[in-house]
Amino acid sequence: MRITVLTVPDCPNAPVVGDRLDAALGGLEAVIEWIEVTDDAQAARLGMTGSPTVLVDGVDPFATADAPASVSCRLYRRPDGATDGAPSVADLRNALISAVATEDGLALDAVGRAGRGRLTPVTGGLRGMQQAILRHFAATGQAPATPDLAAVAAAHGRTAPEVLAELAVEDFLTLDDEGHVRAAYPFSAVPTHHRVRLTDGTQIWSMCAIDALGIPDMLDTDAVITSADPISGETISITSTDGHMTWQPATAVVYVGRRCCTGPAADVACSALNFFTSRRHARTWAEQHPDHTGRAVDQARAEALGRAIFGHLLTQPRPGREET
Template sequence: MEDNAMRITVLTVPDCPNGPVVEERIAAALAGRAAEVELVEVREEADAARWGMTGSPTVLLDGIDPFAAEGAVPSVSCRIYWGADGKADGAPSVDALRKALTSAGLADSASEDCSQTDPLDPIGRGSRGRLAPAERGLRAVQQAMLRHFASTGRAPDAAVLEPAAATAGRTAPDVLAELAREDFLTLDEDGQVRAAYPFSAVPTPHRVTIAGRTEVWSMCAVDALGIPAMLDTDVVITSSDPVTGEKITVTSTGGTTVWEPSSAVVFLGRLSCSGPASAVCCDALNFFTNRASAQSWLTKHPEMTGQITDKDRAEEIGRQTFGPLLTGNQPCC
């Protein structure tokens, strides 16, 4: 951590249900920017007064509460935050946190030098992961959508997702729009699902056969490699070398994979700018028959930065990124 990194202190009472919620939102608001996040449990009123905690959770940016309300007194009770829409919430929203961070002097992520960004950032949403938050129906809709893709090979209509959205008192289009803003999926101009990582509703170079039955497109090579771990089932991935056109097949059976040809590799790369994974890196994350072919492709695409990786590392990234999407179970407010 850099010496001049912003210090973010999260003050909560023990077992506060909104503690994990605010941590998740802080990570989303940071979007990969450097900051030192400290978690502090406060049990006594005297400690609340010492820290400046006026309810749990309280967020301090370099020791200052950006959400402090006039007349609020130190307390170890639950804290209520009011959103721009007038609704009560148990933690500041991602947008409110993002604005507070910027006002406190943290440089906006868009102003950072994109050429220095880790090629894997778009894949993992700047270390925030691909599992949507449990709050506001986001995870319920995401998981319903992924299961529909896996069982049918197609994107679900909004009507299919309405029951999942209704559990949070929202409509499916509303939840889908928020998921798109946070880069868990992409929508077309009509608001229909175009992709829900790792699946694509439109043809791509990567075809995946699930359990010998369902065929679906994946967004990229890494997405395809994450599908067997996400679904805990056997898959066959079929792709082609962008340079030679040669067929590449990855067969995953019982957790063991076989690559044909065995010399095949994956290029992990991205464009040198910010944006959603679908625009920044999906076209660059490809299978190649060997390193020479991948290097030849990279030479012809100087706009791409990244590295050539072997199959073990590519499989590991796929498992880490997509394995938790249907099993994640984080606390909700």
């Protein structure tokens, strides 16, 4: 992935966007180049619509319709309606996730919400509710009861069922028939093929392999992930220590795919995001499931995807604090 930052000389927002790009990459590999633009003709040739402009593989992910080439300062709209001189870390990360999926030809649109990412908007109590649910899962290994979330929703003049329903519609979580939390990506309240044991002893089910790989970074903790090869039943374990992951067996890979339909990730993607002991087993599984599309990715790519999609969900500012 190539990131190009177009700026005018001495642009005050150039260091800002540089720092935010470093935070947004989160383990993703990229080549970053900086180009100083001095006139409108050069801006038009390079695709610059204000300083700074960020291009990901030659495309401006923040482009607005009919924006002219310009060497003036560029303003970016934040989720709360305010403007900023550079894209937020969350917006940059979402753009990078989308680029990784396109670059590799992976079927990650469902996992990453079509490039929109897994971090909820701040407005309407959505961010506060998401983070409260994730922290409860991390502390207990279980989903919180709906009444336990009432205070979070009430702080925004809403009810817990109302906020939960909105989060479900946008595929940040899933609910059962009675409106209780069944899953909040990356966690599942019901058993799956993927188990994560934290250093404090808490054991949590994850929705899929990529979700499991993102949990240690999201919680900033060591963990042990266990799963089973869908073909052979052999155990696969990944031990995360100080951010470094050790895989057993060393030949293990992750199949990243989705079913040939639309819907929430829980329905169309999670069954196609599995650990395998080898590429051969992943290929065998794919041949047995012609209604799924995707491919096997190596350990480094799978880890990077997990970190990029889930690693920042609890490190972003909570509601009421300024988001950068």
